[in-house]
Amino acid sequence: MSPQLELKNLTVSYGGKPVAQKLNGSFGCGRINLLVGRAGSGKSSLLLTIAGFHTEFSGQILYDGAVFQPAGNFSLTFQDPESLFFNTSVGDEVEYSLRMRELAENEITPRAQQWLQRWGLEPEKFYSRHPFELSGGEKRRVALAACTVAMPPVILLDEPLAGLDANGQKALAEMLNQLAHEHIVIVVTHEPEVFLHPDSNILFLREGQGSWFSGDDFLRQAVCNREFYPLPRWYCQALGPFSTASSLPPVNAEAVASFIAREKSHADKL
Amino acid sequence: MQISYKPGSSFLYGLNPLIKGVLCFVLIMFFSLNGLQLTAMAGSLAALLFFAALGRLPLTDLVLSIKRIWFLLVIVGLVQGFRGNGFELAPALEGMIRILGVFIAAGCYLTVSPQSELMFFWETVFRPLRLFGLPARELALVMVIAVRFLPVMLSEIDRIRMAQIARGARLGKGGFFSSAAALMPLMIPTLAQAIIRGEELAEAMEARGYRVSGNRTRYYRFGIGFFDVPAGLLALVVATLTVWSRFL
Numbered sequence: 065m066s067p068q069l070e071l072k073n074l075t076v077s078y079g080g081k082p083v084a085q086k087l088n089g090s091f092g093c094g095r096i097n098l099l100v101g102r103a104g105s106g107k108s109s110l111l112l113t114i115a116g117f118h119t120e121f122s123g124q125i126l127y128d129g130a131v132f133q134p135a136g137n138f139s140l141t142f143q144d145p146e147s148l149f150f151n152t153s154v155g156d157e158v159e160y161s162l163r164m165r166e167l168a169e170n171e172i173t174p175r176a177q178q179w180l181q182r183w184g185l186e187p188e189k190f191y192s193r194h195p196f197e198l199s200g201g202e203k204r205r206v207a208l209a210a211c212t213v214a215m216p217p218v219i220l221l222d223e224p225l226a227g228l229d230a231n232g233q234k235a236l237a238e239m240l241n242q243l244a245h246e247h248i249v250i251v252v253t254h255e256p257e258v259f260l261h262p263d264s265n266i267l268f269l270r271e272g273q274g275s276w277f278s279g280d281d282f283l284r285q286a287v288c289n290r291e292f293y294p295l296p297r298w299y300c301q302a303l304g305p306f307s308t309a310s311s312l313p314p315v316n317a318e319a320v321a322s323f324i325a326r327e328k329s330h331a332d333k334l
Numbered sequence: 335m336q337i338s339y340k341p342g343s344s345f346l347y348g349l350n351p352l353i354k355g356v357l358c359f360v361l362i363m364f365f366s367l368n369g370l371q372l373t374a375m376a377g378s379l380a381a382l383l384f385f386a387a388l389g390r391l392p393l394t395d396l397v398l399s400i401k402r403i404w405f406l407l408v409i410v411g412l413v414q415g416f417r418g419n420g421f422e423l424a425p426a427l428e429g430m431i432r433i434l435g436v437f438i439a440a441g442c443y444l445t446v447s448p449q450s451e452l453m454f455f456w457e458t459v460f461r462p463l464r465l466f467g468l469p470a471r472e473l474a475l476v477m478v479i480a481v482r483f484l485p486v487m488l489s490e491i492d493r494i495r496m497a498q499i500a501r502g503a504r505l506g507k508g509g510f511f512s513s514a515a516a517l518m519p520l521m522i523p524t525l526a527q528a529i530i531r532g533e534e535l536a537e538a539m540e541a542r543g544y545r546v547s548g549n550r551t552r553y554y555r556f557g558i559g560f561f562d563v564p565a566g567l568l569a570l571v572v573a574t575l576t577v578w579s580r581f582l
Binding site for chain 1: 394493494496497498499500501502503504523526527530
């Protein structure tokens with residue numbers, strides 16, 4: 065059985081005031097775990113708590129049944145990718161994690177270059193450039209590459225979609241889906257539709273309380289009730305008549321069109 | 335928690351910047367030099383905190399920021415404690431109270447003083463240097479920027495530390511010496527960031543039309559208010575107490 069990151073009665077506070085209370089549930093591998101909620105609902109605080117940066121909490125965070133020791137076992141990308149940069153070249157940024165994990169010296173550069181390529185950044189073009197010289201989307205991809213290159217068991221991403229165009233967002237979702245097969249990937253986002261799948265695991269933080277949903281349940285609730293979560297209007301309108309279907313498609317025009325065609329042909333047959 | 339200007343409206347905020355600066359300077363000298371006993375020093379620190387609370391300063395922030403100097407406090411405590419034969423608690427505590435007093439007095443001053451008031455204070459203090467042909471305004475500007483940059487640099491160090499831990503560094507592990515050694519990789523990126531921020535600041539100032547030369551007019555004019563007289567007298571009393579307890 066793959067390891068789980070479990071929250072047990074976790075209450076996260078700021079200055080004595082709880083921002084997320086009594087969270088119970090778990091994040092696992094095999095799917096992207098999403099943390100959603102309005103601004104200020106405590107999503108980023110929860111992420112920082114898991115990372116060990118925020119220590120004002122009660123309850124437990126368990127990994128594979130034991131108390132989670134963040135040091136060396138996670139990577140985190142911040143909302144602002146620039147916050148992550150402290151080296152003078154993209155290559156050094158990506159190599160840093162590998163050096164920290166004491167990889168053999170002759171393996172570091174080839175692996176870092178290969179990983180950068182995988183994130184759509186040509187090593188020949190980017191490796192020796194200063195991270196602050198890059199465009200917003202490129203900075204975001206360098207930050208993500210730098211954070212994931214060492215493949216820690218827990219990967220935390222705070223608003224990773226900001227600064228990426230539609231293609232970049234799609235590519236990121238695909239990359240994270242691949243990583244999620246063997247790692248616990250937790251994503252804080254205001255655009256869950258980019259990552260949502262019927263089997264996604266979602267922790268929805270609202271008014272200090274956390275509710276866990278499967279992707280399917282989340283989509284269904286959002287389609288039935290726009291107040292619950294503001295998914296794109298076209299999606300809610302298109303799927304409103306099908307909200308009782310056993311499974312809803314992801315927020316993707318092609319998937320929705322084929323779902324509706326399938327449902328209609330099924331209804332016609334009946 | 336970093337110490338920086340926090341807007342407010344209490345009597346401490348309303349003091350003339352020159353009085354504020356002098357009072358802060360006198361308090362720093364008092365905590366550094368006074369020859370009082372431990373109880374009197376602890377009482378002085380409590381009085382300082384009482385006045386800060388009376389002036390509605392964010393005491394929690396000030397107290398939490400003490401954790402930034404815990405290492406200095408421990409070192410001073412140890413050095414002072416072992417000054418005689420074996421370890422003595424009273425001198426250790428005295429040393430620590432001196433550091434805390436200086437830190438809290440400076441913290442209160444920075445909390446109630448916006449940039450314009452700091453600038454006014456330093457310009458006034460440096461004005462006599464003009465007689466010797468020294469650039470008083472520019473020296474004042476350098477002082478203000480240096481003071482204002484300290485919290486920025488501290489938060490920069492925090493940011494880099496977090497970025498390194500977020501990618502697998504184990505900075506806090508492995509005892510005192512390895513923790514100290516682990517701080518070394520922070521230094522170069524912090525220095526690099528300081529230079530980058532310095533350049534950005536210079537560009538921002540030029541973009542707003544700041545020039546080194548020429549007579550400058552003042553947007554804010556500072557007068558003498560109701561609380562300035564008692565505050566000035568307090569500074570005089572504290573200065574007298576410092577000299578009396580130390581030298582007489």
